[in-house]
Amino acid sequence: DVYKRQGLVRPGFGHSARLRLVAQTIPPVVWVTSVLAEPSRLEVVGFTQEPAALNDWVAKLAQSPLLASQQLTQVKVEAVGAAVPGGAARVGAVPLPSPGTGKPAALWSFALVSAVVRAPDAASDGAKP
Numbered sequence: 001d002v003y004k005r006q007g008l009v010r011p012g013f014g015h016s017a018r019l020r021l022v023a024q025t026i027p028p029v030v031w032v033t034s035v036l037a038e039p040s041r042l043e044v045v046g047f048t049q050e051p052a053a054l055n056d057w058v059a060k061l062a063q064s065p066l067l068a069s070q071q072l073t074q075v076k077v078e079a080v081g082a083a084v085p086g087g088a089a090r091v092g093a094v095p096l097p098s099p100g101t102g103k104p105a106a107l108w109s110f111a112l113v114s115a116v117v118r119a120p121d122a123a124s125d126g127a128k129p
Contacts, residue, residue: 030047067114074112
């Protein structure tokens with residue numbers, strides 16, 4: 001159980017390994033603005049031009065032994081505006097055209113949270129022994 005081993009880090013399973021996993025798997029249409037990597041929780045926040053790319057990325061992250069004890073507990077994706085040169089995200093800014101279309105590329109913000117999900121205790125759910 002991750003809570004019983006708090007403070008003890010197996011080689012290759014520390015915070016830097018989680019950050020490396022995120023960095024090495026980011027799809028080209030996604031950019032990350034913050035990462036919170038705790039033993040029982042991983043939160044990744046950023047922007048994307050293709051929300052569908054998040055599905056493949058989440059599946060790839062879930063396959064990692066670093067996140068084996070965790071489940072995706074929260075996904076939030078919201079349209080925020082258009083992509084602008086330099087990767088900035090500003091609503092109402094001059095949009096960066098989508099390749100080959102000449103139309104502004106849509107932009108979505110996202111927050112992904114993966115956490116250890118504990119089974120409910122029998123005593124807390126009203127069950128009798």
